Amino acid sequence: MSDYKASLQDMNFVLHEVFDVATDWQNMPALQDMMDKDTASAILEEAAKVAEGLVAPNARAADEQGVSYADKKVTTPDGYKEAYRQLAEGGWVGVTANPDFGGMGLPKVLSAQYEEMLCAADISFSLYPGLTAGAIMTLDLHGSDELKDIYLPRLAAGEWTGTMCLTEPHAGTDLGIIRTKAEPAADGSFELTGTKIFITGGEHDLTDNIVHLVLAKLPDAPAGTRGISLFVVPKFLVNEDGSLGERNPVSAGSVEHKMGIHGSATCVMNFDAAKGWLVGEPHRGLAAMFTMMNYERLGVGIQGLGAAVRSYGTALDYAIDRRQGRGAKATRDENASADSLMVHGDIRRMLLTMKAFIEGGRAFSSYVGQQLDRSKYAADENQREDAERLVMLLTPVAKAFMTDTGLEATIHGQQVLGGHGYVREWGQEQWVRDCRIAQIYEGTNGIQALDLLGRKVVGTRGELLKPLLADIAAILENVGAGWELEAGQLKQASAELQRVTGEILHKVGEDENLVNSLAVEYLHLVGYVSYAYLWLRMGLAAQAADSSDNFYSAKVKTARFYFAKLLPRIDGLIGALDTGSAPLFEHNVEDF
Template sequence: MADYKAPLQDMRFLLNEIFDAPGQWASLPGLSESVDPETADAILEEAGKIAAGTLAPINQSGDEQGCQWKDGEVTTPDGFKEAYQTFAEGGWVGLGGDPNYGGMGMPKSLVGQVEEMMQGANMAFGLCPMLTAGACLALHAHGSEELKEKYLPKMYDGTWSGAMDLTEPHAGTDLGIIRTKAKPNDDGSYSISGTKIFITWGEHDMAENIIHLVLAKLPDAPAGPKGISLFLVPKYEVNEDDSLGARNNVSCGSLEEKMGIHGSATCVMNYDDARGWLVGEPNKGLMAMFTMMNYERLGVGIQGVGAAEASYQHALAYARERIQSRSPNGPQNPDKQADPIIVHPDVRRMLLKMKAHTEGSRAFITYVAQWLDQAKFAEDPEAKEKADGMVALLTPVAKAFLTDRALDTCVIGQQVYGGHGYIREWGQEQLVRDTRITQIYEGTNGIQAMDLMGRKVVGNGGKFFELFANDVADYINANQDDPAVADYIQPLAAVLERLSDVTESVIKAADGNPAEIGAAAVDYLDLFGLTAEAYLWVRMVQAAAPKAENDTSGFYTGKLKTARFFFDRILPQSVALAESIRNGGDSMMAFDEAEFG
């Protein structure tokens, strides 16, 4: 198995040469004094060292050993506790946190790169700080000042971790039917009772305390999702002096035996009159939790990019070393019995598909992160509103399209290895198992597609979609005479028109038949993702072209050739997707239940 290496050159290329991240940071009041190019570069460099030197070496052993449960306590795999302490002491948990409570205040466009390295090196471990950061975000946005002052500093510094407790045995996507109850106490706290399942890092031995954000219903709550409230429930109660007090009545009943991410504890959590504190307003907990959920959905997309990068690195190293048969154009390595498999066209097809989607996905994450930074830090109300709309539109695409392509990439990487890809020691089968969950948790990818098509497109008559379409169209109009991108502007314009046409057709069709939304959703999300990747690949070509002529490293020339492969061999899939969408949902909705067999 190849050693993980942080893709720092590509990250710097995106931040500095594509998106001018330092320029954006300097223009936003909340960032101008907290980050500069030198600081950002130092953060990337150090994060790469931790990912490669601390987290990657315990990834496979963590999978093999797994977390262990005994009498309600969870023990993490060897090395995880020490790695967590190193991670926390470096300030990495609070990298994007509010400096007023001990965070570092870094922009998401930078934090996202760090998160990718952590997830690519060790996804099971990376889930813990990812969930803590999400819990901090929800608490910061909706909690009282008292709760924020009490909990955020120790969560930012990693002394305490966070968990998100939504799902129940009978309630997954339909959270309106949860049964967990919250009874008011005389002291302003609440007694929480119920059971939650699939709680990632709900119990472990790495942090001193675990802060659960729990969805529950008050006694007089209205039915459905409008009756959900959000509560902060610590594993250990916290005294007035911020020291740990008594153990709360929250316990881990068991660990799930699951397909992948074995190094991460996926818990059944039981609450038996556990003390909790209301976060936000009564009966508005779902809105508060979605602050965290949307962060986690982008985080899951980042997980996918990290896994895809790891798979590509492994497969590329293997393809360069494994010798098998001769090149169809004659021996390339005549001194040996066979040529390395990288000479074969089909292996190149696999590697280039992996490379094209992985680098395109990283660019997409950075693109979304910049809109997040704009939404968070811009002072102009119109700019904030536009950024909020873009984030709402792009988040389900980032979660679903990127994780679908990530699993494809991991499976392709396994295929490059042939039989060795099916064997544990090479690491590829673990990547396939680990990455599979990214299509499921934080809302399945089908739900993401429905969210995109139903809420973000049809639900507002295409208003959010126009923001994206105008962004791409403005780029096309501004750069159509640039010789560096002359070969790509017309295909980009064509795929944008294709996406715009089917957007309009689904909006019209859904007016008379709401089932058309679900029928089109998954294909539409894929078409949207391909369009976004095409847009970003053209921008990468424009930045790489001037430097390609004198490029001796292969980085810039590789960018140009990967873009050519994407437009020649991947983007044509958009034609089939558009045709499928236009054909509507009659063929799937015409079935009676008995006709399924």
């Protein structure tokens, strides 16, 4: 396993040369006095030190050891507790938290880079502060002033951690049928009873208290998702002076034994009349929880990116050093008995595919992060609304496409190492295992695709697609010399996306299986077209910079690789989309 090195030059390139985020910040009253280019670069440099020096070195050992469970207690791998303490002391848990409660208040476009670093360093470890950040945001937006004062300063300081408790043994995606009950108590609190499963960080030894955000139903709740309320349920009750009181009757019944993310405690949580407090309005809990989930879904996409980054570093080092076979005469090293793996076209295909997905994914996560910031902070109302529409459209794409391509990239990285990629020594198999869950949790990628096509596109009659198409059209109006071929490809891809969308909108009323049959291919089509848009932006920005700098020349070459080798994949997707639902539903159940 190679040492992790954060891609600081590329992060700064994306932030400042592609998206010019500093100009955005100066037009946002909430950020203009705290953020500028130099401050952002300094924060990223310090974040890199944390990820590279504190978190990454322990990732392999933590995976080998995993978490342990005994007597309702969870012990995290050796080194996690000390690393988490140092992370908290440095202020790195509350990076996006409201400064009024002790957080850094970083814009999402910047914190996305930090999240990538933590995920590349160790996905398992990153989940503890990651879920806490989501809990902070949800309480800040929807909690009462009293709840904020009690919980937010300690969560932002990393003294306590947070969780998200949705899934139940019988209710995964279908949250409307959850059974966890919340009974009103005389003191204004509620007593929650039920079981939640797959709860990340539900129990651990990193902090003294864990703050659970729990979905449950009140006695008078209407049926379905409209009857779900949100509650804050601490592991330990909090006294009036802020000290910890008695233990709340919430406990871990077990931990899951998983394919990957061994250092992350995935718990079955039992609530036995546990005391909790309502967050937001009764029966409006799902909407409040989705505040957290939308950011978490971008975060899960970044997990796929982080795994790919770590896999690429090891694969590239190995390919350069490993000598095996002979290349063409033009590339042959006559002073050695064998050539580097880098002379082989298939090795280059895999490495360049990884590189294109990684750098495209970094730009995509930054693009979505910038829209989240604009939707929250922009002074212009129209800009806020346009950004919000883009966020709604692209959130499922960020989660699903970034994790699908992330897994493909880690598998390529494993393949580059051959047999050494399959054994544990080199670490490649860990990144495949760790990445795999990202396609499943926070809403499976199939569910994300249904959300994109069914709710965001068909549900709005294509209106939410328009801001993305407008951004693509804008870049095509300003294409410089030398990019005519790629611009033509993007123009054609955008036109095909519009055509396919129109066909679906026309046929959806005649075929009730159309959306659930075409959703995944449609999401991938949007993903590849979005990456093409971003790769053209990056190629143009790199060409405008110092062409003698290898970083910029490599960026231009990678952009051309994406258009030549990866964007053409949409031809197969379009062909599948044009066939409709019939090939899937011609089979009777017994035909399977």
